Amino acid sequence: MDLVNYKIEDKLNNIELKGVSSSGSIAFGYINFLNKNKNSIKRKIKEDEIESEISIFEDTIKYLENEFQNISNNLNYEFDKIAEIYEMNILLLKDPIIIEEIKAKINNLYSAAYSINSIFNKFIKQLKSSEDLLLKERADLIEEIKDLLINKITIKDINEFNPNDIIVSKSIDTKNIFNIKEANASGFVCEEGGLTSHSAIIARAFNITSLINVKNLIRCSRKGDFAIIDSINGNFIINPNQETINKYKLIKEEFDFNYNELSKILKKESKTIDNKKIKIKSNLDNLIELSEYNVLNSDGLGLVRTEILFNTKEIFDEDFQTKKYTEISQKIYPNEVTIRVFDIGSDKYPDGFKFKESNPALGVRGIRFLLKNLSIFKKQITAILKSSELKNIKILIPMITNLDDVRYSLQIIDEVKSSLTESNIKYDKNIKIGFMIETPSAALMSKKISHYADFLSIGTNDLSQYLFAADRTNQECSKYLNNNSPILFNLIKNIVDNAHKENVEVSVCGEIAYDINFTRLLIGTGVDELSLSFSNIPKIKNELINSNYKDCKKMLEDFIEKES
Numbered sequence: 001m002d003l004v005n006y007k008i009e010d011k012l013n014n015i016e017l018k019g020v021s022s023s024g025s026i027a028f029g030y031i032n033f034l035n036k037n038k039n040s041i042k043r044k045i046k047e048d049e050i051e052s053e054i055s056i057f058e059d060t061i062k063y064l065e066n067e068f069q070n071i072s073n074n075l076n077y078e079f080d081k082i083a084e085i086y087e088m089n090i091l092l093l094k095d096p097i098i099i100e101e102i103k104a105k106i107n108n109l110y111s112a113a114y115s116i117n118s119i120f121n122k123f124i125k126q127l128k129s130s131e132d133l134l135l136k137e138r139a140d141l142i143e144e145i146k147d148l149l150i151n152k153i154t155i156k157d158i159n160e161f162n163p164n165d166i167i168v169s170k171s172i173d174t175k176n177i178f179n180i181k182e183a184n185a186s187g188f189v190c191e192e193g194g195l196t197s198h199s200a201i202i203a204r205a206f207n208i209t210s211l212i213n214v215k216n217l218i219r220c221s222r223k224g225d226f227a228i229i230d231s232i233n234g235n236f237i238i239n240p241n242q243e244t245i246n247k248y249k250l251i252k253e254e255f256d257f258n259y260n261e262l263s264k265i266l267k268k269e270s271k272t273i274d275n276k277k278i279k280i281k282s283n284l285d286n287l288i289e290l291s292e293y294n295v296l297n298s299d300g301l302g303l304v305r306t307e308i309l310f311n312t313k314e315i316f317d318e319d320f321q322t323k324k325y326t327e328i329s330q331k332i333y334p335n336e337v338t339i340r341v342f343d344i345g346s347d348k349y350p351d352g353f354k355f356k357e358s359n360p361a362l363g364v365r366g367i368r369f370l371l372k373n374l375s376i377f378k379k380q381i382t383a384i385l386k387s388s389e390l391k392n393i394k395i396l397i398p399m400i401t402n403l404d405d406v407r408y409s410l411q412i413i414d415e416v417k418s419s420l421t422e423s424n425i426k427y428d429k430n431i432k433i434g435f436m437i438e439t440p441s442a443a444l445m446s447k448k449i450s451h452y453a454d455f456l457s458i459g460t461n462d463l464s465q466y467l468f469a470a471d472r473t474n475q476e477c478s479k480y481l482n483n484n485s486p487i488l489f490n491l492i493k494n495i496v497d498n499a500h501k502e503n504v505e506v507s508v509c510g511e512i513a514y515d516i517n518f519t520r521l522l523i524g525t526g527v528d529e530l531s532l533s534f535s536n537i538p539k540i541k542n543e544l545i546n547s548n549y550k551d552c553k554k555m556l557e558d559f560i561e562k563e564s
């Protein structure tokens with residue numbers, strides 16, 4: 001059905017809800033809800049379904065056991081505690097008492113998902129009421145396993161998106177964003193979420209039209225209602241009248257025309273009117289985007305987020321990684337590719353892989369995780385080095401907070417290099433190694449880090465989060481997560497100056513780089529490179545080639561002096 005030419009009777013409601021524009025532009029479609037697992041659990045079954053429900057249950061247990069085993073096999077470093085958790089998960093998963101009770105419940109004509117839910121809940125309740133702290137913690141583990149099992153059984157419901165769907169939900173995870181892309185659905189709208197959360201980043205990478213933080217969304221939405229997402233101005237219109245539909249058709253036409261016009265400038269050199277060169281590179285968050293690389297030409301890939309790049313459990317496999325990094329390097333050549341090693345933790349976990357921390361953003365994420373799980377780190381470095389024959393790959397290390405981690409990372413990379421040399425395997429001996437500046441401590445010692453670095457990359461998503469102590473995934477904190485702040489720009493300017501004193505180049509790869517409101521201020525800091533989502537490159541490049549570096553420097557100086 002041609003949604004743009006859809007005609008609707010004037011009598012419908014035309015409800016307009018306000019939200020925060022997250023990605024894309026204007027989309028038309030029909031509301032469909034993201035299935036909540038609880039709603040999709042079938043309760044009763046017929047007698048002739050018992051056998052198939054028991055095998056669904058047994059297959060799911062086997063599937064999860066394999067998943068846990070795969071992960072724990074990759075976590076064999078001696079200090080690693082996480083492997084132990086996965087081993088424990090397997091034991092809990094195979095607990096004979098739980099298994100027998102669930103089977104008995106299925107035999108009593110309850111579905112597999114329903115039986116898992118009720119038997120697990122019984123044990124969780126018992127453990128939670130215990131005085132013993134260890135048992136209480138065990139209850140959390142069992143709860144996670146229960147969710148994983150039920151998700152696995154009911155996940156097919158979540159996949160059922162149609163091309164004209166607008167997905168409405170409280171929040172959304174990255175897996176469902178892939179599903180939306182795959183189904184070519186119109187877009188999604190959420191009640192919660194943060195602009196720099198990884199779901200939002202991936203939606204931007206796919207250029208899916210979306211809105212977040214829409215109050216009263218669920219209450220006002222009905223399945224099947226026609227709606228319009230306006231992610232240019234932050235509106236969600238449910239049951240629009242004909243006048244509103246016509247208005248948005250015009251806005252969409254204008255937006256598409258401007259976008260196509262802007263795309264024509266991509267072949268121009270990335271420099272200001274007064275010849276300050278600033279490379280405009282793309283972030284790569286998934287392999288599907290790579291196919292668009294020729295269309296939206298950029299100066300290379302400035303940030304490859306490897307932890308979310310592959311939607312597969314082979315993510316830690318060395319051969320798999322080598323194949324993929326080699327493909328990327330060849331595709332982008334002669335331009336450069338900055339491959340960031342796994343930044344696992346906080347709100348980013350590969351599929352099926354999660355560990356519990358009380359405060360994950362301040363926990364064992366990024367390089368901290370890799371230095372505790374050296375087998376994963378070494379395999380990834382080996383894969384990157386083996387893919388580096390074209391000499392266009394750079395390595396980037398995330399979540400640096402001290403020089404010990406800088407030195408230890410370099411030591412590990414040297415060890416991997418030596419073993420490849422001993423085995424006569426070819427790789428780029430002078431591969432560039434850089435560090436992310438995304439914590440206040442790294443920013444304050446950026447000069448010292450520059451001694452060890454070939455380049456720096458400023459991750460403003462985390463830098464703002466840690467600088468202003470504001471959770472980047474929580475929209476309620478957005479007024480504190482203040483990119484529009486003289487303090488942040490002063491810090492960025494200092495990092496750039498410090499690095500330049502050591503002849504080290506600096507990139508900015510956080511979401512601030514796609515926001516046209518900040519482009520001139522960023523140019524004014526003297527930064528050498530901006531890296532952002534593919535879809536926003538025409539807009540930002542246009543701003544760059546129409547700017548004057550001297551004016552931008554002056555603008556930044558004035559801005560830094562302001563109180564707010």
Ligand code: PEP
Nearest residue numbers: 438459460461462509510
């Ligand atoms: C950042 O923190 O700004 C960044 C680019 O890394 P990520 O968003 O993946 O944490």
Ligand code: MG
Nearest residue numbers: 438459461462
């Ligand atoms: Mg970061």
